[in-house]
Amino acid sequence: MQDLGTVDLLVIGGGVNGAGIARDAAGRGLSVMLAEKDDLAEGTSSRSGKLVHGGLRYLEYYEFRLVREALSEREVLLKAAPHIIWPMRFVLPHSPEQRPAWLVRLGLFLYDHLGGRKRLPPTRSLDLRTAPEGAAIKDRFTKGFEYSDCWVDDARLVVLNALDAKARGATILPRTRAVAARREDGLWRIELKRGNGETLTVSAKGIVNAAGPWVDQVIANVTRGNSARKVRLVKGSHIVTPKFWDGRQAYLFQNTDKRVIFVNPYQSDKALIGTTDIAYDGDATDVTIDESEIDYLLAAVNRYVKAELSRADVLSSFSGVRPLLEDDADTPSAVTRDYVFDVDAVDGALPMLSVFGGKITTYRELAERGLAKLQPFFPQMSGDWTADAPLPGGDMPNADFESFEAGLRARHPFLPRPLAKHYARLYGTRAETLIGEATSLDQFGLHFGGLLYAREIDFLTCTEWAETAEDILERRTKHGLTLGPSEKAAVAAYLAERRALAAE
Known part of the structure; x- marks a missing residue:
């Protein structure tokens, strides 16, 4: 059993909240270790709708503070990571059966003004009969609105936070499960188990429980504690189809049940359609889409589009479980996307901070507020710093991605334009390290x-904790959407060969 020594803070959970807290804490001068039972972002944080947004529909539930804070964070994150977060325009065809036009206009007015919008263009009205954005929409929908939000590569957002945490001294341990934790002799004593069966121990002055859907299980089974807070698990599923419209805009469709469905351009030639909201009682590890959910999403889209989709158009799908704060709402869609903290301490020491709820857009602010809760236990900790700090690869002048991409192509003219854009988008300024001294594609290997x-x-295996073909093809990149079965098998074989060579 290997002893890893003592740290100030052990973070349990390698999703966006855990990685964000680890980064923030390390930047404040705390010694930090993060343990994630699977790959980074393998759970909810890679299965989101991939949007940094205020949550337009939350206005109907009077969640004005949540929307305002999310809209403000949208601006912060857009500046911090312009390679993986970028503006997107959303077209909302007006459906009078669901909401009157005045109510939609009011909501969009508030959306434009609640969060101090600076970088994004405002809402505008559209005549769908003449606007190019209306070409794909059925003729009976004549009026529409267009507003701004942002796209995000969710899994990469997690990895970038983990990379920055590591650069600031944190230890990141994917595939390492927290098995047991107890307070003993003035410290938390935590037992960890690696995926290969190896047992580790670490001592900590505090614990952050950011386990997402498993936050209750960590409290009950790892620390043997209890909490009055509970999470409510809600399944959200998405489908991927061929892109069926021209232009870079996304769509927001109001469904007959008054929910909204996002239809976003995805990987240049595909569409990402979601999401569902279904109460979930099973193991969050085993979540998958149901045929009824596919039918629901197709029906919602086909209500609006001329080129109706069929089951044969569904190229792939994914499902995630959102760990929402239980607030006794009547329906899953009405459950708040806000977050709260529980701090459990003994005699003013050895805290455990548990995170309940949250959404990807507010992860940075959540981390900041969570560490404010821990400030009394770590008086040496420095103050807030992440609001103005770029994430790895995001240190571009004026957060100008287009200029950076053009410069990357000019510096490496041998790169085909699609490949240069791919490297620029995923890695930002870190792409220079990936490319290195190469002067031709022949030097890039297989x-x-x-x-x-x-x-x-x-x-990816050397710098981003990637180990399996799935890590690379589904989370670190989206190559899995374009490669066939034999090509994916070749990636797995290549990784196995690398592991064999490393073991010799």
């Missing part, structure tokens, strides 16, 4: 298909 070369795989 080509597995699409835009994937061995050089990128090697970079």
Whole structure:
């Protein structure tokens, strides 16, 4: 049993909240260790709708503070990571059966003005009969609105926070489960188990429980504690289809049940459609989409579009479980997306901070507020710092991605334009490290298909904790959407060969 020593803070959970807290704490001068039972972002944080947004529909539930804070964070994150977060325009065809036009206009007015919008263009009205954005929409929908939000590569957001945490001294341990934790002799004593069966121990002055859907299980089974707070598990599923419209805009469709469905451009030639909201009682690890959910999403889209989709158009799907704060709302859609903290301490020491709820847009602010809760236990901790700090790869002048991408192509003219854009988008300024001194594609090693070369795989395994083909093809990148079964098998074989060589 290996003893890893003592740290100020052990963070349990490698989703966006855990990685964000680890980064923030490390930047304040605390010694930090993060333990995640699976791969980073393997759970909810890679299965979101991939939006940094205020949550337009939350206005109907009078969640004005939550929307305002989320809209404010939208601006902060857009500046911090312009390579993985970028503006997107959303077209909302007006459906009078669901909401009157005056109510939609009022909501969009508030949306434009609640959060101090600076970088994004305002809402505008559209005549869908003449606007190009209306070409894909059925003729009976004549009026629409267009507003701004942002796209985010959710899994990469988690990895970038973990990378920054590591750069600031944190230890990141994917595939490491917290098995037991107890207070003993003035410290938390925590037992960890690696995926290979190895047992580790670490001592900590405090614990952060950011386990998402498993936050209750950590309290009950790892620390043997209790909390008055509970999470309510809600399943959200998405489908991927071919993109069926022209233009870079996304769509927001009001469904007959008054829910809204996002239809977003995805990986240039595909559409990401979601999400559902279904109460979930099973193991969050095993969540999958149901046929009824696919039918629901297709019906919601087909109500609006001329080129109706069929089951055969569904290329892939994914489902996640949102760990929402239980607030006794009547329906899953009405459950708040806000968050709260529980702090359990003994005689003013050895705290455990548990995180309940939250959404990807507010993860940075959540981390900041969570550490404010821990300030009394760590008086040496420095103050807030993340609001003005770029994430790894995001240190571009004026957060100008287009200029950076153009410069990258100019510095490496041998890169095909799609490959240069891929590297710029995923890695930002870190793309220079990936490319290195290469002057031709021949130096990038095996080509597995699409835009994937061995050089990128090697970079991800060496710098981003990637171990499996799924880590690389589904979370660190989205190459899995373009590679076939034999090409994916070749990636797995390549990784197995690398592991064998490393073991010799």
